[in-house]
Amino acid sequence: MDGEVGRAGSGGPAGRVTVYSVPGCPHCRQASARLRELGLPLCEVDLDRNAELRPRVQELTGHGAVPQIFFNGVHVGGNEDLLALAPEELQRLVRMVRDKPVPLDVLPLPGEEPEEGEPRDGEFECERDDFADMIVGFKRSGVIGRHRRGLREWQHAVTGEQLVHWLQRGQGLDRSEALETAKSLMERRFFNPVSGTGQFEENSTLYRLVEHPRFSLNAGETAECSPVMAAELSEALRHLILKLYAEHLSPDGKSVDYKAMSQSPSFQRYCDLAVQLQRVELHALSREEKLAFFINIYNVLVIHGHLRLGSPQNVWQRYRFFNYVSYLIGGAVFTLQDIENGVLRGNRKGVAQLMKPFSKSDPRLQVALPNAEPLVHFALNCGAKGCPPIKTYTAKDIDRQLRTAAEAFLENDSACRVDRAKGEVRLSQIFKWYKVDFGDTDEKLLNWILNHMGDSPKKSSLEEVLNAPCYKVLYMPYDWSPNTTD
Template identity: 45%
Template structure:
């Protein structure tokens, strides 16, 4: 049963953030009522939060005007029974004053996305296909000893086209759409799915629930538009958001429909054979990660670059690799970063925040000052070339992208001393279901 408070607890969060979910779960378990302020729903609140806290990570928790901090700060406060009791007494007896952060006006919220709003503009060629089916030229044909059902000859087709539309049929039932536009629709639909089928800590996915949902049925319909999406002319920012979201959705789609890979060989097949047709070309998960987002670099276990010199998909590849994608791509394993969605507008702020959040946790970076060791996720070993030319440059990159904290200070001290050992944590390939 929730306790009665005169004061106010505000939790600033974003969807899919495991630290946010853990903090809110803790408050719920302790019966402490709180107001969740989504920085995706109220993006204008970000500036106020950063000014008050001098931090860019979430969650940020306030008891009236008192800034508690993030999830780790909340957990430490709860463990200290005396301080926790004192904090609760203040909340029970003292209303939030004018100096406390205010609950955003609901009228200022970004409008929520309704999956029922996804309606594509009919393609003029869809009618062409219907006319072709009703043209009478599609019938059974016999050639020597073979029979061809529901077919037509090249001459019959050309004659019919010349007589009617004088156009060439196209794929799909919707007009080709720009990557930024389609990517944003996909992002919003994926966001709706994540909000219903992610675990409280943001690290596990209810694949069975997704597969049975109406949202997933809607997603599959929308994903068909990828066949003709206009991606070549998209900006770098649009490509980053588009392909990160598609990669993460493709992993979930495959896990729902095919089941997760459970050994090394199955993982190899999973990342190399699960494909979407995007803009008329096939893209496996490896193609998206290493071919597009890493600017056509070889990935783990690859002897050649994903795209050859004559591959049309090279036009889609980023001109330079983007190391921040490694904290956004979710391969479906337990050691992957939490699942989020990304938009082209402000993509670098979103990716930097994802890196900060991952490195701030023990899954990303651990420091032992007594043993003078730094332990990093295997991700920073497998793709070390994206982060630096040597051990020191990789650690410098990590130090730069850590949020201001004791851990950042410790990494800086070890870097400056040049007397430290670097190792990497085991990677848990267990399915995040």
Template identity: 45%
Template sequence: MEIKGRVVVFSIIGCSHCMKAKNNLQQLDVPYTDVNLDAFPRCRDYLKEKTGKYTVPQIFFNNIFIGGNDDLIRACTCKLYVVDLFSDLLGDFACEPNEYAILTQDLKSSGLIRDHHRGLSVYKRSFTGKEFVDWIVKNKQLDRECAVEMGQALIDQHFGADINKYQIIFKDDETIYRLLEDDQSTALNAGTVSQCEPRPVDAVGEQIRKLILSIYSAFLTDGGKKVDYQGISASSEFEKYKNLTKELIRVELESATHEEKLAFFINIYNALVIHANIVKGPPTNLWQRYKFFNTVSYLIGGHTYSLQDIENGILRRNKKGVGMLYKPFSKTDPRVKLTLEKPEPLVHFALVCGSKSCPPIKTYSAEDINIQLQMAAEAFLDGDNGLQISMDKKEIKLSMIFKWYREDFGQNVDELLRFLYEYMAKGEKKDQLTQLLTDKKYKVRYMSYDWSVNN
């Protein structure tokens, strides 16, 4: 059925009939606007005027009053027309408000959130599953089953999580939970959580990409090899970017395609490096670099992702990285389900660690991502930081990237070189490599990696 107009559902938090009505609309693939009367109390009188009722849910299609959930099912067989009655009442929202954002505000003022002790550990600003269920039953007059469903929704919509962020099932027991805005994470976007409906990764990713692109255009030079960190830090665009990273906390990743995840996480990785260099300062020695890549992080989709998690966990499909003893994600880690369907070796030409030996910084979009990565590979191999050839010495000098991650490019040096040959631009350098590979008389060396900051 073609929908031409706006479906509006008036509801309150915890109403099982409201949830059923909204679930029915979702199953019918009918978009709707949810007007939560707890959030918009002035709508109560408007609803009474239009329907003669205070009970919920009450559903409209433009100026046509549908009724409750049972009436909704019958109405979906009818053809409805456009008269957008509610634009003056609802106004223009920057996002769709989420009813569980209201619930978290109630929860924060309930007195339920406090410090919990487990042995020698203290979990600040937390609550147990049982305490949450008891509070819902008492204050919302709902049964325990419904209260558990609401606890599960807090996790599913990334408003809360267990203290370790490993459980995806809410339990009515002594398991300790915490609102994500109270999370003690050192993630650079930790704190206030977006109150909007979770948005898909392609929408959030594209919005962030465009903002990053405007920053790069203003503060990158030398083809993306040099970054004006001081200029970025003082810019209004960087303030907008920091605010936009709050959207990452509740972004919906599960339905993202391979291409969407690929572009999204490359862009986020590169932006996170810049963000961290500005607010923390660049690492200056081996230990600081190890700490930088393992601790600098964002909260994304309810979970913490360090630079190592993004590169080796998501983009390399959970492989051990340089200096790592274990894979980034264990078998029980919920993030393991979000790794790429297959590892993409071309990401090494796109990820920028903030040093002078890294590839130039660019932004990537899901559309034509493969072509964009091929172009990045071609550009890196064409430059001296990626590959150098000396015909006199019959010597091929490669970036250390190809030593650190050689398993991504082939089982041996010969396979590595043939991989690189495939992505080189036509020209003298490729002709020279062709001759060396044909003669099978060459030696391979790896260039020292320049870790000094690309500022």
């Protein structure tokens, strides 16, 4: 079939196949590879960059998932729909593209280049901080050392007195200037007190450079750029890591070559950029800004963790991965568990956690959302057969974006299956693990799902099941297998 369908006419096809996709989507990659085998003109439209097209594409297709495929103006559906086409129907569509031009009333294609003023993938303007050279000199001064307080020893620390003395001796400042400079270094988050928070004091209080502890994936280096807006930095990081991910995704979309990705020069640029998270300002973020920022950071941190540490292979390795893979953000360490359960779920216990992530005295609690946001579970990772059509979340339209991601997730049978005859609903383990976020009872859970589904036969079936005198909720096994190449 492929040989017959794949031969284009000598004059070249008159039409085209259009695929609406997002970077790093495995099912988009599978569909594009299949379509290229057919020898037809293929135009891929990135809905991550061309966000203005998302509502129109969803209106035309009735789906929030990607890819969405059009032969000229005929909507075929997603990757599974393409693979399920009967041979005769596929041949008809290919002949149409060969023989007929694209209708005038189809959705126009965007330009390939970003509009003027629009940032390119991974582009970030670093304005060097006025104090950066001073910090570099301080690190080389030999003042940083070990200090014992009671039974505990603090490494990489300096007292307030030592810092002021170094500023006087090493920078030629008088005492009042040195004291004001030390306070400025604290305000600009170059230093943290080793315990608690507060103003800088010229006494025996211990301070450390914010780039410690070194176990965070973006620690150990000085963030030399002036502090930037959190949303701007997270979006730049997200675009760059997605570009890397897409470049190393296999043609069939089933695996990622993490080893090659970790050796890419683009990955080093990403690591340099992630260092700047150390000093971003978090406390002034609105609810919408926090959602967008921490969802984006969680997703890039997962990929960064895979690149540095490899993919977890068992329960213990997964526990360690999510509890130890971390970034230094705004002067504090945030693990994957901290971001998901501490910030985005309003400081609720996570899976296999005995306590809440943040204690009442933890300064990170000030960053946490006041309440859990259930929709984040469909944005933190693309675990469904059709990925959400949004890879970078923005504060401006975050709630609509999250609802779209939920609809895309629920469209797939890997997330939700409804058997009307048996009165059964089979759900992803996500709904079992975080059931409290969706109402904590089967009835509330299913009503939540119903209210977040797009119009579809599956939604109608779920309504019938809910109206029945009894029904059963079951949970499908979760596929933890890594998507890396050998």
